[in-house]
Amino acid sequence: MIYSVTLNPAIDRIIHVHDALTRGKNNHVSESYNDIGGKGTHVSVVLSCLDTPNIATGFIGENGKEELYSLLMERKVNPEFFVLPNRAVRQNYVIMDETHSGSFMITQTGPSITPDELGQFTTDFTGKLEPDDIVVFAGNPSRLMSPNDYGSLLKKVKETGVRLIVDASGDYLKKAIEISPTLIKPNQYEFGELTQKKITSIEDTIEVMEKSNLSKIDYIIVSLGKKGSLLFHNGSIDHVIPPKVKTVNDTGCGDAFVGGIVYALYKNFSVEDMLTFATSVSASKAMQPTSSGFVPEEARLLREQVTLEKIK
Ligand code: TA6
Numbered sequence: 001m002i003y004s005v006t007l008n009p010a011i012d013r014i015i016h017v018h019d020a021l022t023r024g025k026n027n028h029v030s031e032s033y034n035d036i037g038g039k040g041t042h043v044s045v046v047l048s049c050l051d052t053p054n055i056a057t058g059f060i061g062e063n064g065k066e067e068l069y070s071l072l073m074e075r076k077v078n079p080e081f082f083v084l085p086n087r088a089v090r091q092n093y094v095i096m097d098e099t100h101s102g103s104f105m106i107t108q109t110g111p112s113i114t115p116d117e118l119g120q121f122t123t124d125f126t127g128k129l130e131p132d133d134i135v136v137f138a139g140n141p142s143r144l145m146s147p148n149d150y151g152s153l154l155k156k157v158k159e160t161g162v163r164l165i166v167d168a169s170g171d172y173l174k175k176a177i178e179i180s181p182t183l184i185k186p187n188q189y190e191f192g193e194l195t196q197k198k199i200t201s202i203e204d205t206i207e208v209m210e211k212s213n214l215s216k217i218d219y220i221i222v223s224l225g226k227k228g229s230l231l232f233h234n235g236s237i238d239h240v241i242p243p244k245v246k247t248v249n250d251t252g253c254g255d256a257f258v259g260g261i262v263y264a265l266y267k268n269f270s271v272e273d274m275l276t277f278a279t280s281v282s283a284s285k286a287m288q289p290t291s292s293g294f295v296p297e298e299a300r301l302l303r304e305q306v307t308l309e310k311i312k
Helices: 040-049 065-074 115-128 147-158 170-177 188-195 202-211 253-266 271-286 296-303
Strands: 002-006 010-017 029-037 055-063 082-088 090-096 104-106 134-138 163-167 219-223 229-233 236-241 307-310
Touching: 002 040, 010 065, 029 040, 029 065, 029 090, 040 055, 040 065, 040 134, 040 253, 055 065, 055 115, 082 115, 115 147, 134 147, 134 253, 147 163, 147 170, 163 253, 170 188, 188 202, 188 219, 202 219, 202 229, 202 236, 219 253, 229 271, 236 271, 253 271, 271 296, 271 307
Parallel strands: 002 055, 002 134, 010 090, 055 082, 134 163
Antiparallel strands: 010 029, 090 104, 219 229, 229 236, 236 307
């Protein structure tokens, strides 16, 4: 089974405004709608779009649970979250204007989790896991959870023998690499923060990677936005370049990419196929007005425009 773990899911309130979003001015809404927020949840939406059974888990506030569950089930995702009584699902705001130069993301902190609840979730979740499962922790927990608590949860999950994929940032990513997960996918900025190095180019990324002590991690994918992604695996380095698409909503493109990677690992694709597939999924996501989801047929056509370069 594939499990996506979102420790701090959200409902995204997506708002389009006329003209350019401007301070001090009354910005008029042209359109607004809601979608699934959080990152693991988006990985599950991609897998369900590909008719691949998966379970979306993590923590969820009691208030707002029904709305998020119905959004997930509309997308054929099977939610099995640990419910936090008397607390609310966080709401994030994704604002887009007519400049089409990317979204504004405003995110809430999310609910607190008691040590007992964390302990109970850890026991329940690790008790379900089988060694041939794939587990994806995507998105940071709420800032109310310490990196140490996050790290010990990951450690207990890793000890079950599953393939563990982590998409996190900052101190949470630092904690994750201590347990050598199967795959991490920092973006250029997060990789720079992790290695304490200023990274501005593909060459910088390769140089820093080759000097780093991250070799115990099977797959390291550094996403570079429109410049594509670099995959470091077994001493080889591959660079994938995405197709040019008309971006409608860039929110969740990184999550969709991770969803494509997970599907490819599950289907035992070659690393080349894994990269081109995930890149086409992410490109199709960019063309959607929502935060999550993609169109498989569209991704299939876009994949022909994806470029792969073997660097080493
Ligand atoms: O990656 C997109 C997204 O998951 C949005 O749906 C939005 O909810 C936000 O990012 C949440 O990010 P965070 O890092 O706060 O978990």
